[in-house]
Amino acid sequence: GDSVTQMEGPVTLSEEAFLTINCTYTATGYPSLFWYVQYPGEGLQLLLKATKADDKGSNKGFEATYRKETTSFHLEKGSVQVSDSAVYFCALSDSGTASKLTFGTGTRLQVTL
Amino acid sequence: DTAVSQTPKYLVTQMGNDKSIKCEQNLGHDTMYWYKQDSKKFLKIMFSYNNKELIINETVPNRFSPKSPDKAHLNLHINSLELGDSAVYFCASSQRLAGANEQFFGPGTRLTVL
Numbered sequence: 001g002d003s004v005t006q007m008e009g010p011v012t013l014s015e016e017a018f019l020t021i022n023c024t025y026t027a028t029g030y031p032s033l034f035w036y037v038q039y040p041g042e043g044l045q046l047l048l049k050a051t052k053a054d055d056k057g058s059n060k061g062f063e064a065t066y067r068k069e070t071t072s073f074h075l076e077k078g079s080v081q082v083s084d085s086a087v088y089f090c091a092l093s094d095s096g097t098a099s100k101l102t103f104g105t106g107t108r109l110q111v112t113l
Numbered sequence: 114d115t116a117v118s119q120t121p122k123y124l125v126t127q128m129g130n131d132k133s134i135k136c137e138q139n140l141g142h143d144t145m146y147w148y149k150q151d152s153k154k155f156l157k158i159m160f161s162y163n164n165k166e167l168i169i170n171e172t173v174p175n176r177f178s179p180k181s182p183d184k185a186h187l188n189l190h191i192n193s194l195e196l197g198d199s200a201v202y203f204c205a206s207s208q209r210l211a212g213a214n215e216q217f218f219g220p221g222t223r224l225t226v227l
Binding site for chain 2: 032034036038042043044045046049051087089093100101102103105106108
């Protein structure tokens, strides 16, 4: 079945540091890939997505590129802020008719001054 | 206006009780979902409905019964609650069933079974 593997957290960075959160996936078809963010006490919000190989999703300074050859969708940001502290989830939606999301385990990011 | 709302936000109850969580979306979406997030933040799909029809049931115990009275509502009823049911339950919706449609999540219901 489909699966998503994310790097373990927590990740602790100083403000303005470079962020990478690794994500790799296993899927039988051609999935769409997502990054969702969960701020403390809230539901998940879509951060960015990519629907086919070599697509780059970007939003709020975050970006991720759909790499079919390495089955990866790593999240990057050039300069993190304290307000980026949250849990980040990589997810995929399979190419069949049932668009359930398969999530990774989540990576907690803590940004300090 | 809240896009996906859930009630209650917190639910504390005893083992063996029956409880319901309600979900409503005002986005005009066709598809709604229930996810369970455990204490380690792991999220897993439980059910999805499309136009009030059950599409996905991910080997969830029969004690969990979703009900969709109309496209805008998907409620979750849980019978004979167990300690292991303690989790945060998220409702979500998307415009259509297939493909790359963004799912919009509610704020979650934290269920604690004592």
